[in-house]
Amino acid sequence: MLQLNINNETSRLRAVVLGTAKSNGPIPSVDDAYDPKSLEHIKAGTYPTEEDMINEMDAVAQVFEKYNVKVFRPKVITDCNQIFARDIAFVIEDKFIKANILPDREQEIEAIRHVIDQINPDNIIKLPEDCHVEGGDVMPWNDYIFVGTYSGSDYSQYITARTNMDAVIALQELFPHKTVKAFELRKSNTDAKENALHLDCCFQPIGKNKAILHKNGFLIEKEYQWLVDFFGKDNIFEITKDEMYHMYSNVFSISENVIISERNFTRLNNWLRENGFKVEEVPYAEISKQEGLLRCTTMPLIRD
Template sequence: MIEVKVDNEYSALKSVILGLAEDMGDPPKVFDVYDPRSLYHIKNNSYPNQDDVKLEVESFYEILKKHNVNVLRPSNIQNCNQIFARDLGFSISNIFFQSNIVPNREEELVGISDIINALDAGVVKLPDYMHIEGGDVIAHNEKLFIGTYSGEDYSELITARTNQESIKYLEKMIPSKNIKSINIKKSNTDVFENVLHLDCCFQPIGERKALICPDSFVDKSDVDYLISYFGEKNTYIAYGQEAYMLISNILVISPEVIVSDKRFKKMNTWLEKNGFLVEKISYQNVSKMSGLLRCSTLPLLRE
C-alpha cells in the first residue's frame, strides 16, 4: 500500500506522482484547446514537440531521484498528454481527493487508477457538479488556500476549473482546516488575463515564505491578505514577464531544496539568498502548455 500524508507544500517530499510525456499524440487543433497559452502557441507554430517535452520531464525525474524521492508514474495512454498530474487529485492530511476535471482530460485519470487503488488512505470523489482541480488546492498546515472563480460567466469559461460548491463541500469534509478561497482571473482567449490555477500565481515555500504574482488576482484584498500573512520581506513578488512565465509554479522538495526553471534568474537568486539550494532545470517547453513543475507533480507523502 502507498502511504498518504500531505499537510503543506514544503515538508520533505517522500512520494510523488510525476507526469508522463511518452505518447502525447499530435498537437491539438485550435478547437480542441482548453487554455489560452496553448492556443497562442498553436496559432504561432511554437507548440512544443514530444521529444523536447519528454527530455524536460525526465530531467525533472532525475532531480527527484537525486533527492531520494519515491517517484511513481502514470500508466501510458496512447495519444494523451499526461504531463500535468497535479490536477488529477490532491492529498489533504491522510485523505486523497480525486478531482472532477474538465471532460477533455478525464482519460488522464485512467492512467493513475492503479496508483489510486493502492493508496493506504481514504479516497474521496466529489459529486459530479462540484468542479475542482489539484492546481487550485494549496495546503498550508491548518490553512487551505483554494483558487476559484465566482463570476456569473463561470459556465462559459473552460479555464474556470474550481467552483464554490466544491469549496463548501471541503469545508464540511475537513472542518479542521481553515479554508481561504481566492478569486483568480479567467479568460478563454487572452493569455495575459488568464490564470489557469492558483499555483500559477501563488505558492508557499515555507511556513512564512511565499511567491506571489499580484496582477493575477481578481481582488486586491486577497493579495494584501497573503502579503500580510507571510510578511512582505518573506514574499517574492513578481509582475509582468516574470508572472507571465509562471514563476510561482516551482516545486519544493524540502525546507532546504527547491526545483526551479533556469530562466527564473532573479527569483532563483532571491531563493538562494534566503538559504535554499535551487536545482535549476529547463522547463520552457512544458510551460507552453500552461504548467510547470508543481503542475507536473502530485505529492502523496511529505514528512
C-alpha cells in the first residue's frame, strides 16, 4: 500500500506521478483548444511535437531517478494528452482527491488505476458534482491550503476557469483543522498573458519561507498583498508578465533546497542559486506551449 503524505509543496519528495507525452494525439483544432496559449501555438503552427515532449519529460524522470524518487507513469491511452498529471487528482495529507475536471478527460484518471489501487479506499475522495477543482489550483502549505478560484457570474464562459467556490468550501469541510485561503485569479480565453490558468501559473511557495509571485495573476490586489505579507517582501521573486507567460512560477520542488526548473529561466535560476537552492535545469519549453510546466506535469504522492 502507498502511505500517502503531502503537507506542503517542498518537503523531500519520495513518490510522484509524472505524466506522459506518448501517443499524445493529433494537434488539436482551434475549436478544441483548452487555453489561450495552446490556441496561439495551434494558429502559429508551432504546437509541440510528441517526440520533443517525450524527451523533455524523460529529462525530468532522470532527475527524479538521481534523487531516488519513486516515479509512476500513466498507462498510455492512444491519442490522448496525458501530460498534465496535476489536473486529474491531488493529495493532501493522506487523502487522494479526484478532481472534477473537463468531462472528456475522465479516462486520464483510469490510466493511473495501478496507482489508485495501492491507496487505502477510505482515503480516496470524489468531491460532489458541483465542485469543480483542478490540482494546479490547490497548494497545501502546512497549516494552510491555498486555492486559486474564479467566482465571477461569467464563470461558465471561461474554459480557463477551472476551480469554483463550491470546491473551496468542500476542501474546508474535508480539512477543518487547516485554513483554506482562496485567491481570485485573472482569466482570459484569448490572451495568455492575461490568463492565470491555475494558481501555480502565478504563484508557488519554495524552500521553507520563499515564493515566486506574479501580481497581475490576481484579480484582487489585497489577496496578492496577503501573500506578500505572509512570505515577506524580501523572500519573494516577483515575475514579469512575460515571465508568467513562460511559466516561471511553475517549477517543482524535490526538497526544500532542490528545485527542478526550465533551463531558459535564467533570471529565476540565478536568483534561486543566490538564495542557496540547488537548481536542476531541464528543457521544458515545448511543454510550456500548452500553458503548463513542471508542477502541472507532476502529482506528488509522498513527501517526508
